[in-house]
Amino acid sequence: MSSDQNILVKLNNAGFSIKDKWLVKGVSLQVEKGKIVTLIGPNGSGKSTTAKIALGIYKQIDGSVEKYTNKIGYVPQKISIDWTLPLRVSDFMLLTEELDNETIDEALSLTGVIHLKNKNLGDLSGGEFQRVLLARAISKKPDLLVLDEPVQGVDFTGEIALYELIKKISDELNCGILLISHDLHTVMSATDHVVCLNGHVCCSGSPMEVAKNNEYKALFGEQASQILSRYEHRHDHIHTDEGEIKKN
């Protein structure tokens, strides 16, 4: 399955530090065409950092990144746009790529915000803005989609619909997706490969494999583990600021 031509981006033992504090260390993963790889982990575990390493936003990194495509769509976790800039949704859609009107309309319709096309970006609600961000990322028909919490602030029914859309896009465009999500149910149902992060890779594999893993359960606690199985809480190590693992 994982023949080399299908690889879109590959991280080899990658890490990133700011002022001697490691945000994430020793991450190896790869995203292939048509596959969804999901990063999970608690706050501050290095999920967004890993995505930014893969995207080449962080350049002074440990290890290496191999990127095999330049057609990338990105939905960042946080986006602060300065409203001194008059920007309509339709202008924003054209930010990094020239697209014709039909392509824009199609993408906006898919995420359910076509009616907002001529609105000022600053006037949108959080959920509406998130849908526009997703529409922009998919409209350029990328080879690789990097989605950092793409449905934050979206209402419950919309959340399910958008995850279904993401799955559909991955199938139709045969693009690879690197997804960061807090929603473990979604992760378990739609993902091909899960990487569980906590400053380093705790465990990785198919959703079922990860769910059975002790470290995963240690990280996500009783509730998450009860979804699939019942094991003892066993976190046998702590993480230092240097990203090292210390046995208790």
Added chain:
Amino acid sequence: MLDDFFIRALLAGIGVSFVTGPLGCFVIWRRLSYFGDTLAHSALLGVTLAFTMEFNIALSVFVISSMLALILIQLQKRTNLPGDALLGLLAHSSLAVGLVVIGFLTFIRFDIMGLLFGDILAVSVNDLLIIWIGGALILLTLKFIWKPLFASTVNYELAEAEGLNPDRAKAIFTILMAAIIAISIKMVGLLLITGMLIIPAAMARNLSSSPQSMVILSIVGGLLSVIIGLFTSLEFNTSSGPSIITTALLLFILSLFKIKQSIKLKN
């Protein structure tokens, strides 16, 4: 026709407005007004250099301003001082050094008022050529880097992630800023160049709902300011720079009424 100093000044001002319009929008969007000010203050050093070495004024201003931008970037990397403190430091020290140097150049008669506030009598046919050719080059370059520059103005990480190389666009834009200051110094004067960049763009922001319309209105605002300002300057024998900027200010004030109206309409 070009023998008439006023026609030359008018043509120079029109040429400058076409360039300050779009650049001024980016100055507002990227919050660079103090950066523009700093580059403009350093222009005085460039002028003194031009006089001592018998060098072209626009060229030496361009060189000095670009060097100042490079020094600023280095200082930002090497010190813990905040950006605005560094800008103030460079702006005022380069202005002071420039004035001290002028004090030493007793063999040349300087029109300091003209340097600081612009002088329409000073625009030569040569200057016109520099403004129009230089301006065309600036606009062409801006068109070339528009996409990455605009995208990174909206969001740096998006532009970087999707492969637009925003750092290169930013570096080129810095050079364009130095260039516009170099070509417009004679018209507006170095103390008021930033005003020419930001006031028409600020007026345009009040009236526009998309980036394109803001750029066009900013050019229109600049043109009106220059034309009305220069006629006033001729009529009342005032410095050209202050007359142009005052006109721009009046246009800005008018644009505020438009905002009031549209807020009323919304309610």
